[in-house]
Amino acid sequence: MKSKVFAGIALLGAMTLVATACSSGAGGDSGDGGGGGDETITVGFAQTGSESGWRSANTESMKTAFSEDEGFELIFNAADNDPAAQISAVRDFISRGVDAIVIAPIVEDGWDDVLQEAADAGIPVILEDRTVTASDDLYEAWVGLDFTKEGVMAGEWAAETFGDTPTKMVVLEGTTGSAPANDRAEGFAQAVEGTGIETIDSQTGDFTRDGGKTVMEGFIQKYGIDGIDLLYAHNDDMALGAIEAIEAAGGVPGQDIQIVSIDAVKDGMQALIDGKINYIVECNPLLGDLAAGLVRDVLAGEDVEKTHFVEDQTFTQEQAAEVIDSRAY
Template structure:
């Protein structure tokens, strides 16, 4: 089983980016140097700083879009508010940046501002998350396969718990976000036909604090009838641990827990036996995004979608992966 972040991208291959000195994918490599050309100004509209995954993603982007790599980065974190993010993109347009990178808070509401960017001749690259708008409004998307992550998590639940009556609660991510929608779809598809029953499903906004609060509510309402928790990211699962322990229950035993992200803290919880299964979502996307921006501005063709490869971890595999974990 994979023991560390798998950094390659499935669709990069022998693409034209190689001519620009493309890095080796999303897993901790460095973007190609700036050379003697002009400095490239990029506006990056991040969702916020809601989780350990997001912090690692932001650092990867800042490292890749550094001055030594030929960039000037204008960074904005939207505090998970779509209106803030759209305002940031409009500000980038007004500043006349060379390119815009967006990790969309939600999938909807992007058509108008992306048309403004297109009319201004500014290419847009989506990072991490996707949108529901026309694909003509952006040049490329680089991220993880959220639906597949949900399917992987659900397949483990189906194999290990699906043959017996199992009561599950779900901590959802930010309402309307691509990972929350796609992970739910993938998980639900994987557990169809099993004896896993969903008692309740509510948003924990991808944060530890909300994960704890919502789990407290689940425990007050359903008590010891809960057998399984599916948390759509590690941070919500980590918050839920506090609520489960406070209720006098043992996480990983009384309530089995599946999470997605595989941050260092999430893998540590698995290694401790508190999480039963963790699916990876690779945050180290910066080098590939930076090289894609350079290729677009150089007039090269780039893949419309580039997907990172994600691993998954049992407690034993988490123990083995921790010493080399980069985030």
């Protein structure tokens, strides 16, 4: 990932956002900030799709932050997790001559050409949520979560819970080639190195509930309920699908197979409260105000830090029960 430099104003807003959970008061001021005064700012937003509850909350946050009331015209495209379609959408934004482009890249690779086209057209690009392998000269800034740290936090719980005990683990990976899938796998592996946890199988569920269910059904058919001790899911939706598969096979999720997941969306948090998930690492989707603030600052000619991280929390069953009613996602 890019250098982990915290921008002062963005960090303060991000920390406030996380501390209050349901607050959206982070990032740049949507009042008198840069970007053309009373002129409407046209922004093209290339979203990954609508694959999960997290993604829906992220989309809503972006649409609210880039609304007409906030001085924006938003051209929205959700690519249904098709990288080629997403790149095509960005090219359409360029041809329309938008003022700025915001992208949540489906995968990390393959962005060099279209980002260069945006740069040649004088259109600034902000990356949101996910990262790319293209040169950071081709975009102005990135705002999102530290996926590697999320993986580390999930792995630390697993290491503390299972220690040296021989443990058979299966993994539900996110979309192949995506930054969260790559980084969450790397972080988890770092944290459990030297423990008794052994990965016996790992497949992508594409961050979807149906994908998680289908892959987990295959794991159970191959290893049986008794042959799996731990499930690491790269997001809550896949964990929720896996829960359905475990229950359909006569198992008790959270007991027969312990589950650690990432996201902390409400359905996942409820499953944690119900004891079907054992531990959740947060991935905060409310990035809209931060992204909108960066767009305004860049268009105003202000220098911005390249990388803006939002802090994540972790939740046990008891902690989830305390906060679930106050959360916005």
